[in-house]
Each structure stands twice: as structure tokens, then as C-alpha cells.
Amino acid sequence: MISLNINGKDTKVDVDPSTPLLWVLRDHLQMTGTKYGCGIAQCGACTVHLDGRAIRSCVTPVSVASGKQVTTIEGLAETTLGKSVQAAWQEVDVPQCGYCQSGQIMAATALLKEHPHPSEAQISTAMDGILCRCGTYNRIRSAIQKAAEVKGDAK
Amino acid sequence: MNDMTVQNTSRRDFLKGSAGLLGGLVIGFYLPMRGGRAYAADAPRAKPVYPPNAFIRIAPDDSITIVVNKSEMGQGVYTSLPMLIAEELEADWSRIRVESAPVASVYNHTGFGMQMTGGSSSIPSSWEQMRRVGASARVLLVRAAAQQWGVPESECHALNSEVIHAKSRRKSSYGQLAEAAAKLPLPDNVELKLPKDFKIIGKPVKRLDTPEKINGSAQFGLDVYIPGMLTVLIARSPVFGGKVKSFDATGARRVAGVQGVYQVPTGIAVAASGFWPAKTARDLLVIEWDEGPGAALSTPQMRAEFLEMARTPGTVARKDGDTEKGFKEADKSIRAQYEVPYLAHAAMEPLNVVVDLKPNHCTIWTGTQAQTMDRAAAAQTAMLNPDQVEIHTTFLGGGFGRRANPRSDFVIEAVQVAMAVGLPVKVVWTREDDMRGGNYRPMWSDYIEAGIAKNGKPVAWKHTIVGQSIVADTSFEAFMVKNGIDATSVEGAATLPYTIPNLQVDLHSPKNAVPVQWWRSVGHSHTAFVVETMVDELAHLAGKDPIAYRLGILPANSRYRGVLQLAANKAGWGKKKLPAGHALGVAVHESFNSYVAEIAEVSLQDGKISVHRVVAAVDCGMVVNPDGVEQQIESAIVYGLSAALHDAITLEKGRVMQSNFHDYAPLRFSEMPQIEVHIVKSSESPTGIGEPGTPPIAPAVANAIFTLIGKRLRRMPFDQETLA
Numbered sequence: 107m108i109s110l111n112i113n114g115k116d117t118k119v120d121v122d123p124s125t126p127l128l129w130v131l132r133d134h135l136q137m138t139g140t141k142y143g144c145g146i147a148q149c150g151a152c153t154v155h156l157d158g159r160a161i162r163s164c165v166t167p168v169s170v171a172s173g174k175q176v177t178t179i180e181g182l183a184e185t186t187l188g189k190s191v192q193a194a195w196q197e198v199d200v201p202q203c204g205y206c207q208s209g210q211i212m213a214a215t216a217l218l219k220e221h222p223h224p225s226e227a228q229i230s231t232a233m234d235g236i237l238c239r240c241g242t243y244n245r246i247r248s249a250i251q252k253a254a255e256v257k258g259d260a261k
Numbered sequence: 262m263n264d265m266t267v268q269n270t271s272r273r274d275f276l277k278g279s280a281g282l283l284g285g286l287v288i289g290f291y292l293p294m295r296g297g298r299a300y301a302a303d304a305p306r307a308k309p310v311y312p313p314n315a316f317i318r319i320a321p322d323d324s325i326t327i328v329v330n331k332s333e334m335g336q337g338v339y340t341s342l343p344m345l346i347a348e349e350l351e352a353d354w355s356r357i358r359v360e361s362a363p364v365a366s367v368y369n370h371t372g373f374g375m376q377m378t379g380g381s382s383s384i385p386s387s388w389e390q391m392r393r394v395g396a397s398a399r400v401l402l403v404r405a406a407a408q409q410w411g412v413p414e415s416e417c418h419a420l421n422s423e424v425i426h427a428k429s430r431r432k433s434s435y436g437q438l439a440e441a442a443a444k445l446p447l448p449d450n451v452e453l454k455l456p457k458d459f460k461i462i463g464k465p466v467k468r469l470d471t472p473e474k475i476n477g478s479a480q481f482g483l484d485v486y487i488p489g490m491l492t493v494l495i496a497r498s499p500v501f502g503g504k505v506k507s508f509d510a511t512g513a514r515r516v517a518g519v520q521g522v523y524q525v526p527t528g529i530a531v532a533a534s535g536f537w538p539a540k541t542a543r544d545l546l547v548i549e550w551d552e553g554p555g556a557a558l559s560t561p562q563m564r565a566e567f568l569e570m571a572r573t574p575g576t577v578a579r580k581d582g583d584t585e586k587g588f589k590e591a592d593k594s595i596r597a598q599y600e601v602p603y604l605a606h607a608a609m610e611p612l613n614v615v616v617d618l619k620p621n622h623c624t625i626w627t628g629t630q631a632q633t634m635d636r637a638a639a640a641q642t643a644m645l646n647p648d649q650v651e652i653h654t655t656f657l658g659g660g661f662g663r664r665a666n667p668r669s670d671f672v673i674e675a676v677q678v679a680m681a682v683g684l685p686v687k688v689v690w691t692r693e694d695d696m697r698g699g700n701y702r703p704m705w706s707d708y709i710e711a712g713i714a715k716n717g718k719p720v721a722w723k724h725t726i727v728g729q730s731i732v733a734d735t736s737f738e739a740f741m742v743k744n745g746i747d748a749t750s751v752e753g754a755a756t757l758p759y760t761i762p763n764l765q766v767d768l769h770s771p772k773n774a775v776p777v778q779w780w781r782s783v784g785h786s787h788t789a790f791v792v793e794t795m796v797d798e799l800a801h802l803a804g805k806d807p808i809a810y811r812l813g814i815l816p817a818n819s820r821y822r823g824v825l826q827l828a829a830n831k832a833g834w835g836k837k838k839l840p841a842g843h844a845l846g847v848a849v850h851e852s853f854n855s856y857v858a859e860i861a862e863v864s865l866q867d868g869k870i871s872v873h874r875v876v877a878a879v880d881c882g883m884v885v886n887p888d889g890v891e892q893q894i895e896s897a898i899v900y901g902l903s904a905a906l907h908d909a910i911t912l913e914k915g916r917v918m919q920s921n922f923h924d925y926a927p928l929r930f931s932e933m934p935q936i937e938v939h940i941v942k943s944s945e946s947p948t949g950i951g952e953p954g955t956p957p958i959a960p961a962v963a964n965a966i967f968t969l970i971g972k973r974l975r976r977m978p979f980d981q982e983t984l985a
Contacts, residue, residue: 122517132536133492138486139477143609143922148921179476179477180477192475196467196471196475199467199471199888200475201475203656203657203659203660205481205610205656211475234929236930237609239903239927240659240896240899241896241898241900241933243933244895246930
């Protein structure tokens with residue numbers, strides 16, 4: 107049994123410890139907001155937070171997550187920052203097909219946590235690993251900037 | 262594939278059931294679309310079902326559910342189609358909800374005669390139908406209110422989900438009136454609003470599906486979990502058309518969580534408790550394949566064959582005047598060959614299907630663009646009637662054409678797996694499976710000779726196209742191939758808009774083992790590149806500005822002119838001072854009855870192309886949701902840029918050389934140009950928007966590179982060339 111803390115809740119799963127966290131979330135816990143896109147850390151659709159940092163859950167063995175705080179898209183709204191990122195996404199109306207957006211939002215939130223007012227270059231670097239085939243990148247940039255502004259104003 | 266004319270009786274029960282359940286109004290009807298794409302008129306037509314046909318449900322709590330008969334794959338139909346209904350219904354937009362339609366002939370595409378999403382046709386084919394649906398419901402609600410109040414209908418009006426009798430200051434909500442309205446016969450005819458009276462259509466409206474797409478709750482096919490379901494991965498032949506000769510599953514069966522290993526027609530299926538054990542076990546399979554003739558296919562050899570064929574006469578797709586005579590008259594002429602590779606759709610969500618097969622019923626959950634075909638194919642596979650097959654269309658994590666497979670490949674295979682396993686299954690394609698699974702945009706080779714007169718205008722144009730037909734050996738062949746010409750192979754080339762007195766377009770449609778399919782913008786994805794770079798070459802040969810040259814050879818009232826001029830103005834063509842090392846290139850193309858001009862600003866960084874800015878001008882007739890149009894043009898440009906710059910599927914000994922996003926690289930965030938979308942004001946009927954933004958981007962970039970360094974790019978993707 108592996109003990110996990112996901113979105114603040116403790117849970118135990120009976121699974122081979124080498125199983126990627128992604129498939130534990132999806133197949134064992136039916137938390138389907140985190141997506142499978144490539145399985146080799148190329149597309150970022152599976153991005154979740156491990157102790158607040160963005161990681162690729164498709165290549166992270168579940169054993170690595172044990173004893174750490176896992177945050178997924180389902181739990182993001184529980185933080186002020188997460189909520190403001192989602193609000194910016196809503197305002198800019200970012201998604202098209204929507205499949206990559208959980209990963210985009212998780213990556214953006216981790217970026218804003220580290221850099222509350224990211225530069226253009228910091229945004230590009232942080233978001234370059236998250237693919238979108240619908241081409242929502244410019245709206246993602248606007249939403250990140252909007253979320254950063256809101257955060258700035260709130261001080 | 263013959264159920265297109267079969268009526269669905271269970272659908273009627275569904276309608277009664279849901280109407281009873283909600284005590285609300287169920288309404289809708291069938292209207293054949295006039296016009297549409299050429300093949301639409303010839304498509305087998307379902308008999309109209311009248312009534313019922315449910316597009317609207319109004320519940321007692323005033324919520325309005327719009328049942329959308331098109332698949333939502335990012336293009337915004339879950340917002341734009343409800344807008345059409347809500348406009349005429351006078352509905353309170355804040356109370357609109359959306360549900361995906363089950364499979365039934367009442368939900369058929371008005372032009373295609375089957376339930377399908379594709380060809381950038383959702384708005385054009387629904388434009389009149391959905392407004393009539395909304396207007397009919399409004400008429401019935403007003404009638405119900407007038408009858409209850411004993412007043413003339415003409416004294417009542419509908420507004421914001423209420424019927425109002427101003428004289429007596431009475432009003433009733435749609436929720437209160439729905440039950441009475443549902444009992445009234447449908448009106449024979451309804452009057453539709455004039456565009457000047459539109460309140461919703463033409464205004465930027467936020468997508469209705471955004472909230473669930475930003476909190477992880479939107480359900481894609483891969484997110485469907487049903488009780489007792491096993492996850493299945495299939496080891497398919499590494500070569501197209503190959504068959505299993507023998508296999509050893511000893512190692513695979515030992516993996517914890519594996520339930521069984523099955524031989525199915527497409528390969529060896531591993532069924533397990535989840536993706537990871539299924540994948541782990543699949544990697545341990547030892548399979549010997551009978552590879553068949555597909556193993557002989559290698560890209561270099563195929564390219565050589567195609568290019569040779571392009572120099573020989575093909576089947577004539579268009580012939581105006583006499584090209585031989587034209588070339589004799591020409592002052593100058595040029596010849597060029599063009600090549601574009603096979604392309605994978607590479608939607609972010611890999612293919613997947615959930616199947617629950619019972620003795621007399623089959624339930625399927627998948628993100629499909631082609632419900633009627635898939636249902637027929639599933640029924641045939643499971644030896645059921647189409648009525649016994651139910652398809653739940655989930656959100657599609659991208660479609661781009663791949664999820665409308667004329668052979669229903671992924672659905673048939675999943676039903677075969679369900680038959681073999683005997684339990685509910687979810688067949689998951691890994692990214693590698695999806696990338697190597699074929700059904701690609703065809704590889705094309707083209708050869709063009711073109712000549713211009715002393716005044717610079719073209720006098721002769723001979724274009725030979727070589728590439729597989731995407732409809733050969735499918736049910737579409739009968740009505741999409743005429744006189745040996747697959748219309749989609751030559752669209753955009755045989756229909757080029759320029760005035761050229763002597764013009765001929767020939768086609769060769771060779772066959773091979775690589776399965777091919779429509780890909781965003783279909784034939785236009787290659788013809789725009791060829792035609793628009795060649796026209797640019799002619800402009801250069803004539804010593805003219807590329808935009809002035811095009812305007813000089815476009816017919817007087819052509820809609821191409823409007824978008825070209827608008828894009829030129831907005832981009833500051835010939836006026837704006839560009840940074841050193843930057844250049845502009847232009848292209849204009851019509852597809853799906855919409856006109857798009859794009860101007861790309863590019864530079865070279867260490868020999869690699871950087872696209873800084875794209876100014877797009879679009880004429881798609883009247884616009885339903887301007888925000889949606891902007892999203893779709895942006896999206897189509899990015900999709901086209903990935904192909905223009907990076908992507909190719911190549912074969913060696915029949916094996917696909919690409920496997921995942923590291924070697925088939927979609928455009929990334931840091932490569933994203935600034936994009937501006939400008940819309941031509943129009944009172945024409947709405948035309949396609951999902952695809953028309955894709956074709957012009959590759960030639961616009963290629964033409965800009967020529968301006969920058971004097972080198973013509975005639976082979977995609979561009980990043981295989983050394984540029985300096």
C-alpha cells in the first residue's frame with residue numbers, strides 16, 4: 107500500500123510502486139482531470155504539483171509522491187492563487203478542445219507561485235513544455251498576465 | 262454502411278421518455294440544407310422525420326437544454342449552435358445548457374444525410390435549421406400563453422425566456438409554458454429575424470464549455486470509466502497491412518493486473534486492470550508478423566516515384582484553353598516541383614473507445630466526428646441492428662478529421678476487442694500507437710509549369726498532382742470521385758481563382774498500403790501551398806508586388822480581393838518599416854466557401870524560421886460568434902504552422918519513423934507568433950471557419966522567406982532545409 111496526500115486528503119492505494127502517478131490518479135482514483143498525452147514528458151498534459159512544484163505525472167513513479175503533497179486540477183481552486191488563475195482562464199476564454207488545459211493551468215499556477223509577476227521570457231520558458239494543438243498559446247499568455255495583475259492589485 | 266436511411270425507432274421512445282421526465286417542451290424538425298459542398302447534394306439522404314426531433318428541452322425551472330448534434334472538438338459548436346437557437350427562441354442565454362445528441366437520423370447533418378461533424382460545415386449547415394428550431398419553439402410558447410390568457414397571439418411577444426402580454430401586463434416564463442406548448446402542433450412555417458434584429462448572433466459570446474474545461478471536469482473519451490471495465494492496449498503491426506503470424510504472451514500474462522491476452526484482427530490485445538499493467542504487459546509480448554507488401558514502402562523511394570509520375574500526364578481535372586499554345590505565347594516561363602509529406606493529426610487526446618457489449622445491445626463512449634458511420638460499423642461488427650448500438654459522444658480532445666474515419670477503424674477494432682474479451686473494455690491508443698496508426702494526410706508531389714505574357718499576366722498554367730485519394734475504397738468513393746477525380750485531391754488547385762486563359766490540372770491517384778484520411782483543410786492543406794507559392798513566383802518573374810499582382814489577375818468582384826486588401830492594410834504591407842532581418846509574405850485561399858488572406862512576418866534565427874506575426878483577414882459571410890472565428894483562425898494558423906515548419910511522417914521498410922512529440926513536434930509556446938484576425942463585414946450566409954485559416958499559412962511563410970533570402974521553399978516541412 108502506498109500512502110498519498112492528494113489535494114489535502116490522505117488516501118492509500120494498492121499499486122506497484124513503479125506505476126506512474128498519472129495512472130494512479132486516473133485508473134485507481136478516477137481523478138480524470140489530469141490527462142495522458144504522450145507518456146514521455148513531452149507534452150505536459152499530465153502536469154500536477156508535487157509540494158507546489160510542477161511535475162510530469164506520466165513519468166513520476168507513484169512511490170516518489172508518497173509523503174508529499176500532490177495537487178491536481180481538481181484541487182486547484184482550494185488555493186487563492188489557483189482560483190485566480192482559473193478566473194483569468196475563464197475571463198480570457200482560453201480553452202478550445204480543452205484537453206491540454208489542466209496541464210496548462212497547473213504549469214501557469216506553478217510559474218506564478220515562483221514568479222508572481224513573470225516576464226515574457228519567464229512565461230515562455232515555463233509554458234514551452236505544455237503542448238496545445240488548438241493553438242491557444244496567445245490566450246494562455248494573456249490569462250497568465252491577467253492573473254499576475256490581479257494578484258498584484260490584491261496586495 | 263447502409264443505415265443512413267434507416268429510421269431510429271428507439272429514438273422516439275427516448276424523446277417521449279425525456280419529455281415526460283422533464284415535463285417540458287421537446288421540439289425540432291428536419292430541414293434539408295440547400296447547397297453545401299459538392300458531394301453533399303449527392304449524399305444518401307435520410308428520410309425526414311417529422312416530428313419529433315429534439316433540439317430543445319425547457320424544464321419547469323426555466324433551464325433550457327440545447328441538444329447539439331455536432332461534436333465539440335474545440336471549434337465551439339457547443340456555443341455557436343445554441344446561439345442560433347437562442348436568438349430566435351428569445352431565450353435567456355444565462356440559462357442555456359448543452360447536451361450532446363445521441364445517434365438518430367433526426368440529428369443528421371442537413372447536407373451530409375448522416376450525423377457527422379466535418380468539412381467546416383457545422384454553422385453553414387445549421388444556420389437556417391437551428392434558427393427555425395428556435396423560432397418554432399418560440400411560436401409555440403407564445404401560442405400557449407395566448408391561449409391561457411385568452412388573448413390574440415399578435416398581442417404577445419417573447420423576451421428573455423418569457424412571454425409577455427403588455428396590454429394586461431401579464432407574463433409567463435418559458436418553464437411555466439413549456440408543458441402546454443409541447444402539446445401544440447408544430448407551426449408549418451415561421452418567420453426568421455432579419456440580421457439587423459439579431460441580439461446574440463454576431464456578438465462575441467463566451468464559450469459555454471469553458472468552466473468544465475478549466476476545472477478538470479469536462480469528460481473526454483479517455484475519462485470514461487464504467488463498472489467492471491478493463492483497459493486494453495493493442496500491439497498492432499509495425500507495417501501497414503501486416504498480420505500476426507505467431508505470438509508468445511507468456512511474459513505478458515505474468516504481469517500483475519493482466520486479465521487476458523487476445524488475438525484480434527488488428528493485432529494482439531492485452532486486457533488489464535488499468536493502463537500501466539496493460540502497457541507493461543504489451544511491452545513483453547513477442548510477436549512474429551507477416552508484414553506483407555507494406556514492408557517495401559520507404560519514403561525516399563516513394564518520393565522518387567511520385568515525382569516521376571508528376572512529370573507524366575494524369576487524369577484531367579480541369580482544362581481551359583490550350584496550355585501548349587499558351588506556353589508558345591509566353592514571354593517567360595518557370596517550372597517547379599513541390600512536395601509535402603504524410604501528416605498525422607496528432608490530436609492531444611490519443612484515440613480511445615469504451616465499449617460495453619451485451620447480448621442485444623452495444624453501448625459506446627468515444628469522441629467521434631462520425632456517429633452514423635460508426636454506429637453502422639459497430640452494429641455490423643457485433644452482428645446487431647444499428648438501433649441496438651448506442652453512442653455517447655464525449656468531448657473530443659481534438660479531432661482535425663482523424664475522428665471521422667470513413668472506415669470507422671478505431672470503433673470497429675474496439676468492438677472486436679469487446680467481443681474477444683467478453684467484458685466492458687476501454688481501448689486506449691498510446692501516443693506512439695496514435696502517431697503510427699496511419700490515416701494520415703496524404704503525401705503529395707506536384708509539378709507546375711507556368712508562363713507569363715509580356716505584360717506579366719499568366720497565359721499558361723499546367724499543374725500535375727500526385728497523391729493517394731482519401732476516399733478510395735471507402736463508402737465515400739461513389740459520390741466523391743467523379744470521372745476518376747477525387748474532388749478533395751484537386752480542391753484549391755482545379756478551383757484556383759486567377760484568370761489564366763490556358764490552364765490544365767491533372768491528377769494521379771496512386772494506391773499503396775498507407776491509410777490516408779482528411780486532415781484539417783483536406784486537399785487545401787497542400788494545394789494552397791503549391792498554388793500560392795507559384796503565383797508568388799510569377800509575381801516576382803513579372804517584377805510586380807505580390808499583392809498588386811494577385812489583385813491584377815483576380816476577377817473583378819472576387820471575394821478574394823476583400824481579404825487581400827484588408828490583410829494588406831492591417832499588416833502595413835509596403836508601408837510598415839520592419840526590423841532588420843524581417844520580411845513579409847502573403848497568401849490568399851478559399852476553402853469551405855470562406856476566404857482567408859494571411860500575411861506572415863518572418864526572420865531567420867540561426868538558420869531556423871521564426872514567425873513573429875501573422876495578420877489574417879477572413880470573409881466567412883455573416884459571423885455568428887466573432888470570438889469563435891478569432892479562436893478558429895488562430896488555431897488553424899498554429900496547426901498549419903506546425904506542418905509548415907516541423908512535421909512529417911516518413912517510412913522506412915514500411916515502418917513509421919516518428920513516434921511521439923519529440924520527433925513529430927507541434928508548434929510550442931515559444932514559437933507562437935502574434936496573430937491578428939480581421940473579419941470582412943458581410944451579409945452573405947455564413948460559411949466554414951474551422952479549417953480555412955490553415956491553407957494560407959505555409960505559402961505565406963514560404964513567400965516571406967523568399968523575400969528575405971531569395972530562396973524558394975517548395976518542400977514541407979521547411980525546417981529540413983538549411984536556410985541562411
